[in-house]
Amino acid sequence: MRISQRLNLGFLAIAMWAAVVGHVSLYQLSQISAPLNIDIPGSLESMNETAHLEGFAQAIRYYDEVATQAVRNYAFTQDKKWERRYRDAKSEFDSMITEVIDKGIERNRGLLSNVNDTNLTLAEMENTSIGFVNNGMAEDSIKILESNSYWDLKKIQERNLEDYAHRREVERYEALANYSRTVSLAMERTRNIAKYSRRLVSIFTIIALVLALGSGFIIARSIYIPLQKLKAAAAETGKGNLDTQIEINSTDEIGRVAASFKKMTDDLKKTTTSIDNLTREILDRKKAEQKAKLACEELEKANIELKEMQSERVQNAKLASIGQLAAGIAHELNTPIGFVSSNFETLESYVSKMHQLLQLHSELISNIEDSEKSDLLEKTCAIDKSRNSMQMDFILEDIAGLFNDSREGLKRITNIVRVLRDFSRIDQLGNLDTYNINDGIKATLLVARNEVKYDIDVKTKLSEVPPIICNAGQINQVFLNLIINAAQAIKSQKRVQKGSIEIRTYSTHDDLVCEISDNGPGIESDDLPHIFDPFFTTKPAGQGTGLGLSISYDIIVSKHKGVLLVESSVGKGTKFTMKLPLCRKKTRNESEESCHERENNIVCG
Amino acid sequence: MKERTILFVDDDCVVLRSIARGLLDEPYNVFFAKSGEEALQILSQQEIHVLVTDIRMPVMDGTELLKIVTKEYPHIVKMVLSGYTNTTDLTKAIHQDGVFKFIPKPWNLQEGEEFRETIRSAIEHYNLRNEHAEKVLN
Numbered sequence: 001m002r003i004s005q006r007l008n009l010g011f012l013a014i015a016m017w018a019a020v021v022g023h024v025s026l027y028q029l030s031q032i033s034a035p036l037n038i039d040i041p042g043s044l045e046s047m048n049e050t051a052h053l054e055g056f057a058q059a060i061r062y063y064d065e066v067a068t069q070a071v072r073n074y075a076f077t078q079d080k081k082w083e084r085r086y087r088d089a090k091s092e093f094d095s096m097i098t099e100v101i102d103k104g105i106e107r108n109r110g111l112l113s114n115v116n117d118t119n120l121t122l123a124e125m126e127n128t129s130i131g132f133v134n135n136g137m138a139e140d141s142i143k144i145l146e147s148n149s150y151w152d153l154k155k156i157q158e159r160n161l162e163d164y165a166h167r168r169e170v171e172r173y174e175a176l177a178n179y180s181r182t183v184s185l186a187m188e189r190t191r192n193i194a195k196y197s198r199r200l201v202s203i204f205t206i207i208a209l210v211l212a213l214g215s216g217f218i219i220a221r222s223i224y225i226p227l228q229k230l231k232a233a234a235a236e237t238g239k240g241n242l243d244t245q246i247e248i249n250s251t252d253e254i255g256r257v258a259a260s261f262k263k264m265t266d267d268l269k270k271t272t273t274s275i276d277n278l279t280r281e282i283l284d285r286k287k288a289e290q291k292a293k294l295a296c297e298e299l300e301k302a303n304i305e306l307k308e309m310q311s312e313r314v315q316n317a318k319l320a321s322i323g324q325l326a327a328g329i330a331h332e333l334n335t336p337i338g339f340v341s342s343n344f345e346t347l348e349s350y351v352s353k354m355h356q357l358l359q360l361h362s363e364l365i366s367n368i369e370d371s372e373k374s375d376l377l378e379k380t381c382a383i384d385k386s387r388n389s390m391q392m393d394f395i396l397e398d399i400a401g402l403f404n405d406s407r408e409g410l411k412r413i414t415n416i417v418r419v420l421r422d423f424s425r426i427d428q429l430g431n432l433d434t435y436n437i438n439d440g441i442k443a444t445l446l447v448a449r450n451e452v453k454y455d456i457d458v459k460t461k462l463s464e465v466p467p468i469i470c471n472a473g474q475i476n477q478v479f480l481n482l483i484i485n486a487a488q489a490i491k492s493q494k495r496v497q498k499g500s501i502e503i504r505t506y507s508t509h510d511d512l513v514c515e516i517s518d519n520g521p522g523i524e525s526d527d528l529p530h531i532f533d534p535f536f537t538t539k540p541a542g543q544g545t546g547l548g549l550s551i552s553y554d555i556i557v558s559k560h561k562g563v564l565l566v567e568s569s570v571g572k573g574t575k576f577t578m579k580l581p582l583c584r585k586k587t588r589n590e591s592e593e594s595c596h597e598r599e600n601n602i603v604c605g
Numbered sequence: 606m607k608e609r610t611i612l613f614v615d616d617d618c619v620v621l622r623s624i625a626r627g628l629l630d631e632p633y634n635v636f637f638a639k640s641g642e643e644a645l646q647i648l649s650q651q652e653i654h655v656l657v658t659d660i661r662m663p664v665m666d667g668t669e670l671l672k673i674v675t676k677e678y679p680h681i682v683k684m685v686l687s688g689y690t691n692t693t694d695l696t697k698a699i700h701q702d703g704v705f706k707f708i709p710k711p712w713n714l715q716e717g718e719e720f721r722e723t724i725r726s727a728i729e730h731y732n733l734r735n736e737h738a739e740k741v742l743n
Contacts, residue, residue, distance in 0.1 A: 331661075331710075334688030338711030339623035342720075346626040391629060398626060405619045454663045 002252040010215035021204045028197045032190050043182040050175035056100050057168035061161045063093040071126045075141040115160045122153050226254040242269045328450035336409035343406045353390045419446040423476050435472040438462040444479040451487045461504045474555045481548040482516045482576050489520035517575035523568040609728045610634040614644040614658035641665030655727045660687040671702040682731045
């Protein structure tokens with residue numbers, strides 16, 4: 001239960017108790033007011049009435065006496081004022097009698113009716129007396145008044161009035177007594193109620209006090225204890241003990257606070273754990289950093305080694321190119337050497353056959369004088385037979401062909417060797433020389449012949465160009481690289497039709513330009529920016545060094561201050577354009593640089 | 606034994622002529638073709654027992670010719686005479702096309718008579734392989 005609910009409940013209990021107490025008090029008050037409202041006013045009224053009636057009784061007696069006295073005075077004095085006084089008193093008397101009879105108690109009515117009867121007779125007599133006075137017969141009047149009958153009646157009247165007055169008086173006293181009794185009774189009762197109420201109120205007050213204190217205590221306890229626990233737990237947590245357990249299972253605000261607190265400590269624990277982890281991680285990272293530093297140092301070392309290796313690799317690439325070229329040249333040489341040596345051996349056998357035949361002929365000639373004709377004929381036949389078996393006719397006919405073929409083979413071999421020499425310019429001691437690049441292209445094509453022979457048509461459009469000063473070996477190496485790349489690109493397509501490579505040279509005002517274009521597969525646009533990077537290759541592993549174009553770029557751009565451009569579109573082909581400046585001066589620096597590069601000038605690929 | 610016939614294929618006429626000279630005294634018939642197409646034409650007209658071909662030739666190269674021959678004339682013993690001694694091509698020729706022997710250029714006629722020896726061994730190989738079949742046929 002929530003604290004607010006609990007408090008509300010406590011207040012409700014107290015309020016209910018207060019309501020009960022209020023109701024009881026109201027009841028008690030009504031008990032007190034009952035005699036005040038009913039008994040006392042009732043008896044007070046009857047007392048007032050009796051007093052009133054007693055007043056009337058006194059007044060009736062008074063007015064009767066006044067009337068009697070007035071009529072007597074009138075009879076004796078004949079003063080009119082007494083007649084008036086009599087009339088006034090009589091009318092008052094009558095009206096009072098009437099009022100008493102109307103208001104009066106039943107048993108007095110008879111009494112008063114008697115009075116009324118006597119009064120009527122007396123009034124008649126008195127009126128007669130007054131009439132006598134008025135008529136100047138005062139004595140008659142006095143007679144009447146002095147008469148016994150009058151006095152008797154008067155006495156009866158007086159006695160009746162006296163009785164009545166007495167009775168009124170008694171009644172008044174009775175009423176008074178009754179009133180005082182009622183009042184004292186009411187007082188007694190009120191006192192009792194007050195006493196009772198006092199006791200009740202004190203009991204109620206005590207109960208209310210107990211109730212209030214009790215509920216307050218319970219509520220306070222239910223708030224205070226868990227708060228105390230919470231405080232203790234908070235203090236513990238503050239000290240860093242995160243395993244503090246709070247045993248609060250209530251669902252009230254404190255319970256919720258406790259739950260939140262627990263969650264907080266849990267989170268804190270997690271955070272602490274994660275902080276621990278973090279610390280560990282930081283340590284790990286520091287270690288890793290150190291490792292990375294070490295690795296970095298190693299990497300730097302490796303980088304230096306790699307750089308060394310790179311130059312080695314460039315050298316290797318050059319060697320690989322030499323190997324590739326050598327293989328091609330070897331093949332080119334193998335065929336003519338093959339048939340020339342074959343022919344040479346055949347010629348040996350031809351010569352030996354001829355030698356044999358000559359021997360036979362010599363023998364024949366030496367024996368011609370001593371021998372018989374038939375003998376000679378026989379020998380000639382034998383010679384002819386061996387000549388036929390030797391196929392000497394064929395041999396004699398073929399021998400010219402054999403020489404021609406062999407000459408052709410030797411020519412081919414010579415040509416290849418010359419081209420190779422031209423290509424590499426190995427016989428030139430100076431590195432920079434005046435060179436016609438058209439010659440270079442022709443030489444390179446011969447060297448590359450083996451690569452392009454069967455798959456590619458090579459078209460050349462070589463314009464007359466001025467010779468330039470350059471390192472011919474290096475320039476030819478670039479030609480060979482570009483031509484072989486183009487050829488390999490075309491061959492990688494495994495196409496049915498022949499591919500084509502077009503080589504164009506021309507000169508502009510400033511430059512000598514050579515364009516080498518192919519209709520091969522082209523270069524992917526993603527690869528295009530990297531083609532001059534060292535070790536970049538798209539050929540299968542082990543088939544390309546990735547150095548050909550980077551070396552070419554170095555030769556044209558760095559060593560000859562030229563330009564090497566590439567245009568390519570996938571599926572259509574690639575075009576390399578190299579531009580070499582026409583007015584190149586042979587400076588001392590370059591000469592030295594070139595001397596330094598001398599060892600490379602055979603390289604191609 | 607019936608005379609055996611050998612077909613040489615090379616795009617270089619000079620090579621073919623030198624072979625012809627070299628085999629002048631050999632006891633078998635020889636045919637020469639300057640291209641794969643010509644070789645196939647001869648194959649369709651003559652009974653050939655041994656085929657010796659170059660690898661690198663224009664239009665139809667030796668590999669292609671060997672493939673066709675293997676398919677169309679499975680009894681023929683195939684050999685390669687080439688200066689292009691690329692290991693990959695060599696292994697491929699021997700394993701895939703069932704080439705009996707590979708003769709590298711330049712070939713040698715005299716020293717141990719390697720070239721002619723090889724051709725003779727090819728004929729022997731053919732004889733061994735086809736003896737039984739021929740007996741059955743005859």
